[in-house]
Amino acid sequence: MPDNHYDAIVVGSGISGGWAAKELTEKGLKVLLLERGRNIEHVKDYHNADKEAWDYPHRNEPTQEMIAKFPVLKRDYPLNEATMGMWADEQANPYVEEKRFDWFRGYHVGGRSLLWGRQSYRLSPTDFEANQREGIAIDWPIRYEDIAPWYDYVERFAGIAGTQEGLDILPDGEFLPPIPLNCVEEDAAKRIKEAFGGQRHLIHSRVANITQPKPEQNRVNCQYRNKCWLGCPYGAYFSTQSATLPAAVATGNLTLRPFSIVSQVLYDKDRQRARGVEVIDAETHETHEYTADVVFLNASTFNTTWILMNSATDVWEGGLGSSSGELGHNVMDHHFRCGASGDVEGYLDKYYFGRRPAGFYIPRFRNVGDEQRNYVRGFGYQGAASRQGWDREIAELNVGADLKQGLSQPGGWRIGMTGFGEMLPDHDNRISLDHSVRDKWGLPVLSINVELKQNEYDMRRDMVQDAVDLLEAAGGKNVKGDVGDYAPGMGIHEMGTARMGRDPKTSVLNSHNQVWDAPNVFVTDGACMTSSSCVNPSLTYMALTARAVEYAVEALKRGNLS
Amino acid sequence: MNRRELLKLIALTTGTAMIGGKSLFAFSDAGQTSQPFSSQDVERLDELAETILPRTDTPGAKDAGVGVFMALFVSDCYTPSEREVFYFGLAQLEARSRASYQLDFMALSGEQRLELITELDREAMAHAQQQARREQPTPAEALTAETQTAQNQTAENQSSQEHADSEEALPHYFTMMKQLTLFGFFTSEVGATEVLRYEAVPGRYDGCAPYNGEPAWAT
Numbered sequence: 001m002p003d004n005h006y007d008a009i010v011v012g013s014g015i016s017g018g019w020a021a022k023e024l025t026e027k028g029l030k031v032l033l034l035e036r037g038r039n040i041e042h043v044k045d046y047h048n049a050d051k052e053a054w055d056y057p058h059r060n061e062p063t064q065e066m067i068a069k070f071p072v073l074k075r076d077y078p079l080n081e082a083t084m085g086m087w088a089d090e091q092a093n094p095y096v097e098e099k100r101f102d103w104f105r106g107y108h109v110g111g112r113s114l115l116w117g118r119q120s121y122r123l124s125p126t127d128f129e130a131n132q133r134e135g136i137a138i139d140w141p142i143r144y145e146d147i148a149p150w151y152d153y154v155e156r157f158a159g160i161a162g163t164q165e166g167l168d169i170l171p172d173g174e175f176l177p178p179i180p181l182n183c184v185e186e187d188a189a190k191r192i193k194e195a196f197g198g199q200r201h202l203i204h205s206r207v208a209n210i211t212q213p214k215p216e217q218n219r220v221n222c223q224y225r226n227k228c229w230l231g232c233p234y235g236a237y238f239s240t241q242s243a244t245l246p247a248a249v250a251t252g253n254l255t256l257r258p259f260s261i262v263s264q265v266l267y268d269k270d271r272q273r274a275r276g277v278e279v280i281d282a283e284t285h286e287t288h289e290y291t292a293d294v295v296f297l298n299a300s301t302f303n304t305t306w307i308l309m310n311s312a313t314d315v316w317e318g319g320l321g322s323s324s325g326e327l328g329h330n331v332m333d334h335h336f337r338c339g340a341s342g343d344v345e346g347y348l349d350k351y352y353f354g355r356r357p358a359g360f361y362i363p364r365f366r367n368v369g370d371e372q373r374n375y376v377r378g379f380g381y382q383g384a385a386s387r388q389g390w391d392r393e394i395a396e397l398n399v400g401a402d403l404k405q406g407l408s409q410p411g412g413w414r415i416g417m418t419g420f421g422e423m424l425p426d427h428d429n430r431i432s433l434d435h436s437v438r439d440k441w442g443l444p445v446l447s448i449n450v451e452l453k454q455n456e457y458d459m460r461r462d463m464v465q466d467a468v469d470l471l472e473a474a475g476g477k478n479v480k481g482d483v484g485d486y487a488p489g490m491g492i493h494e495m496g497t498a499r500m501g502r503d504p505k506t507s508v509l510n511s512h513n514q515v516w517d518a519p520n521v522f523v524t525d526g527a528c529m530t531s532s533s534c535v536n537p538s539l540t541y542m543a544l545t546a547r548a549v550e551y552a553v554e555a556l557k558r559g560n561l562s
Numbered sequence: 563m564n565r566r567e568l569l570k571l572i573a574l575t576t577g578t579a580m581i582g583g584k585s586l587f588a589f590s591d592a593g594q595t596s597q598p599f600s601s602q603d604v605e606r607l608d609e610l611a612e613t614i615l616p617r618t619d620t621p622g623a624k625d626a627g628v629g630v631f632m633a634l635f636v637s638d639c640y641t642p643s644e645r646e647v648f649y650f651g652l653a654q655l656e657a658r659s660r661a662s663y664q665l666d667f668m669a670l671s672g673e674q675r676l677e678l679i680t681e682l683d684r685e686a687m688a689h690a691q692q693q694a695r696r697e698q699p700t701p702a703e704a705l706t707a708e709t710q711t712a713q714n715q716t717a718e719n720q721s722s723q724e725h726a727d728s729e730e731a732l733p734h735y736f737t738m739m740k741q742l743t744l745f746g747f748f749t750s751e752v753g754a755t756e757v758l759r760y761e762a763v764p765g766r767y768d769g770c771a772p773y774n775g776e777p778a779w780a781t
Binding site: 054 | 613614615616618620622631634635638639640641676679680683684687701704705708709740744745746748749750751754757758760761762763764765766767768769770771772773774775776777778779780781
């Protein structure tokens with residue numbers, strides 16, 4: 001076997017790529033895992049993990065120099081001193097915004113698995129059926145029953161803290177003990193249940209932070225520092241580095257190659273199969289070819305589709321998977337920054353100890369059952385209650401010793417939350433290649449044209465008003481709705497562009513995430529999503545990836561992929 | 563109680579909104595060199611900060627090096643127009659001191675300093691309240707506005723919008739000084755561990771702990 005041949009190639013080392021590498025190597029395949037950015041070694045390279053607020057010269061706020069270097073990242077919270085070096089270089093990696101699109105990218109081993117919010121929810125049976133029932137876009141080619149055992153499987157390994165709630169709209173799973181609610185949230189949950197006749201629920205957020213040690217994975221349970229974004233030295237949250245990569249390495253079957261930009265899938269038009277990938281070395285700019293029997297594209301939603309658009313262009317002008325007319329289309333995100341906050345009276349003899357990497361969750365309750373709003377689908381809320389700190393106004397204290405004394409004591413309780421809304425797949429929301437703009441390696445860049453449509457705007461009105469109603473029912477005072485700055489992409493939940501479906505004429509992938517036009521190419525990151533649900537998507541990518549790998553390996557054994 | 567009136571610091575669910583940094587004012591016009599602060603400026607900032615947060619039985623602003631922090635933050639994180647407001651404020655501090663007491667700011671007694679700073683605080687508060695009235699759209703207005711701007715929203719006109727915001731929304735210089743004093747102090751090691759409480763590795767979470775008047779958690 002030539003030394004540039006592997007059984008399988010995985011492109012991208014984030015959440016789904018890490019899972020693909022783990023599953024493929026554990027099934028005995030020799031795997032090449034390609035990552036466009038630098039390596040980050042678990043613990044050793046988490047340079048800021050033990051720093052404190054005062055260790056940052058500007059106390060974690062961005063400087064004008066950082067703002068100039070990151071004109072996109074600066075639009076939201078990810079631009080800070082603590083995570084510098086964890087986001088894609090915007091000068092080397094430009095993209096075109098036909099409309100404003102906030103694309104926050106992590107180009108390094110582990111990708112955004114090191115930076116994610118860790119909220120982990122299952123899609124519901126309703127989510128898989130809604131497109132068909134409402135005649136929107138196309139039907140998912142799978143149903144909840146197809147993916148449920150894979151949710152079980154990935155939850156057990158990743159470690160998801162949560163509670164069994166018995167709700168149809170948010171299926172239960174294989175959970176570790178939950179991260180506790182505080183006493184204000186506990187009481188808010190009771191009041192909401194009562195006020196809405198058991199139809200709305202405030203529950204523990206479900207997060208990929210382990211609340212019991214996993215010695216077999218060398219992971220310690222959460223220490224409640226709430227510094228996940230700096231890389232966890234305890235391996236307490238799920239990331240490629242803490243969980244899937246060590247498992248893949250342990251098999252002896254993995255080769256990890258950082259600084260490897262995949263420029264195209266090499267397509268054999270006679271066999272109608274991929275034969276491998278072309279790689280540009282990010283440091284030397286040299287081009288290499290690697291061959292394999294099967295290729296998994298997990299380069300993150302848009303970059304996976306970028307690779308497809310750049311591949312087999314001699315056969316299809318629009319690239320591999322474009323025969324459907326849907327490659328690059330149906331971009332989705334979760335729209336958010338619509339919520340409310342208010343004061344909570346009392347509980348002044350209560351406080352908390354420790355810093356949670358979690359809060360509460362209110363699952364979707366709109367358009368459930370027979371309800372029909374002036375929009376379809378729904379939204380969930382993420383929020384928390386806490387006591388105010390030094391960064392509050394004390395009306396009667398202005399300057400001096402009394403101010404210092406006042407601010408050194410905790411203030412009253414506040415409760416707040418923001419909705420995460422489902423965004424419908426729309427053919428007009430699309431990405432395409434712009435050959436007039438090139439990145440550092442001379443490659444054409446993506447042009448993005450995405451906007452919210454009427455369904456999302458109508459939903460946002462409910463997202464604000466329902467938040468106000470819920471928090472008032474929860475006992476909040478002076479509750480005020482808020483609408484923050486949101487543009488597509490800001491949810492950092494890019495989905496769609498290479499959707500799964502039942503028909504090669506209207507979808508890019510089949511029910512096992514195979515590209516219709518090249519069955520040995522699998523896409524199992526966010527690109528494959530046929531609809532977006534309103535829940536955070538990463539857990540679904542994990543489950544779809546593990547499911548697709550099992551299918552791929554069985555098909556390989558039967559000789560169906562060659 | 564509108565917290566934005568005073569500090570514009572943290573909105574519970576939407577993250578920080580410091581002046582400078584990534585606030586709405588943070589259009590990017592970096593590249594201009596910042597005017598360095600002299601050591602006298604830093605001493606002046608230290609005294610100003612110490613008046614806002616004096617040493618008592620616990621450390622004060624000077625113990626936390628707030629003057630140096632303010633100078634660094636303004637130099638590196640403020641936009642040029644925000645920096646101008648801040649420099650103007652430093653000059654005003656002197657001018658107001660001389661007008662009211664015929665003395666340099668550094669030569670004022672503690673009482674005089676507190677009196678002057680209290681007056682500036684009142685002015686800054688009034689300025690911020692006026693701005694808040696002008697700036698704050700209701701949620702309904704914000705929802706309507708976002709549907710209207712979406713049609714032609716490109717990255718370019720987004721940033722020019724930020725630019726327009728910045729010109730009229732500049733805060734009072736004393737708001738900057740007070741915000742940086744509080745921020746610099748309570749995020750310093752001295753402020754976080756000796757005035758507030760900090761636990762580096764809590765190891766557990768208790769969401770219903772009894773509270774008996776201890777200092778607040780630093781984070």
